[in-house]
Amino acid sequence: MAQTIFNHLSNGQKTETKHINFQQGNNQPYLSDEVLNVYDYFNSEHLKGELDLALFPNLRKITFQQNVRFNILESIDLSKNEKLSRIVIDGQNNDYFFEHNSFTLLIKEIQLSRIILACDIKDYRGTRWVWIKTTNYLKDQAIIPYFLVEDKKIEQLEAEVASLKQSLAQKDQTIAQNDRTIVDLNKKIQQTPTLDQFQELNNIALPCSDLDFDKLKQEVKRLKLKDFNPYFKEQKDSFEQLTTTTKNKAGDSLGAILDLLLQTNKQIIESKNESDNSFTQGQLLGQLLTCQTLLQTKFTSEELQSLLNKQKELLMLEKQSAILKQ
Template identity: 35%
Template sequence: MVNAQEYIERNFPKNVKEISAISSQLEGHLDLSEYPNLTIVDLGCNSRLTSLQLSNSSGIKYISIFDTGIYNFSFLAYTPNIHSICLPRAGDKIGEPTGNVYFSKALRDSCQENYKLQTSLRQSNRQIQTQLDQEIKKNCDNTQRIKELEQQLAIVQQENQEKNQINELSNIALPNSPDHFTKLKQEIIRLKVQELAPKVRNESTKVVKLIEEAKNKAGNFSSIVDLILETQKQIVQNSVTSQRDIFFGKMEAYRTILESVLSKEELQTLLNKQTEFLELEKHLKSLQL
């Protein structure tokens, strides 16, 4: 027996139009896809030849697979201009009843085999697509996690940079000190207190002056000036929502009364100035604790 593929490639150039290998003891699979010029293929009387593959074979008009082991005729899909076919069984010819039945059965078997193959391929494709989707989702999750970690890393790096800068300032301001940060903090607080104390005194003087002017203009309603300022002070110092709502209600009542003797601008200037003073005073006290 001779390997069919090796025999054909050894004895027939790729550009031939006819291959005749009758009774050549061929066996196995034969692929003639690289023979585009074929018009006649005669492989009869090679009982061990089991399968045939064709492509780019539109010129083939005659094929003989008489007395071979070929029972899959899917290669005929590549021979649209075929005129005559000799089937594997002796005595069968296309056009005769026995030949037609045999050929129909062989084609049906080939179609069923192809259908099974296509079904298997579709299932494999679905499995591969599912795996691919899972991998894509996993990659997306990983990408999101990487972004989160990068953001966290950036925050840590920023914090470390700020700490390093503080240490550098501490070393500059207080060299040879074993507790740089604590002493630097104390020094900064001391300097800040020195800066704020005069401002608080100045703002206090301005607020007192504005209060006196407002009381003088308010006349009989001067006591309302004290009440609205005290209420505003409670709003600034109190963070409880329910109580703040009560204070805001009082503020509106006092504001309505005072707007009969003070302009809206004068009253708002007084309130704003006291708020600034209270915030400044609060800041100073927090540093002095």
């Protein structure tokens, strides 16, 4: 019912309204210089129920004259007035305002910290009561009651935006993963010899012969072994000589420790690519360190490390030799 008091206003007048001034009287609302004067229609059905001010999108300020009387008005809905920033109770006799008004403001939670309420409050100073002007955000005042309403459309939109962002993030991750897969595949393609490359290699290793991968592989191994075997023998002899020299220097007292050092180092090297658990690896490394510590009574750490490096190199060569002989 209360909403009908605005029926005579044009859309232009509603848009032009920036300030609504509620005051005592029985006239119909009229606009003057962006201020819409609205009267309380005392004890009239004109202002019964809820008054929704969403009709005024540019509303910035509301003033209640202290003698206004909204006896049967239940609520004023401000939840859609996003530009509203001030509510003023004008006049010093606010007791009258409280006695003759029981309406509730319907607002959004965000408006609690956006809208300022200005009014006079009574304060006892010395020997008399005085009225003092105060301003507070709606959330910090206890003069006009309010009720929070939810904007379901906004909440729904926010939920949809959040869902879209999550979906886009997942798609971005999928695209990034696919890009990495493509890069890896391209690398593999580049690293994989083509048929022409195999044919070229076959012409070098087995000229005047048709391409046969097994024959080509055996020929490559044979050619590799031709250069590999002398080098392998040289490195093996060098390591055996170094081991003999080291054992002689270690003497009988540390010979067994030296053997354990080499045996442990071999186990560590051979188990790196196997499924040995970290606990076993830790035990072997601890044992290796203990052997090195005991041997440092006759050897420097550099000498011991050089021996271990030589052993590692020889083990790698032995592995390569076994592959070439298959």
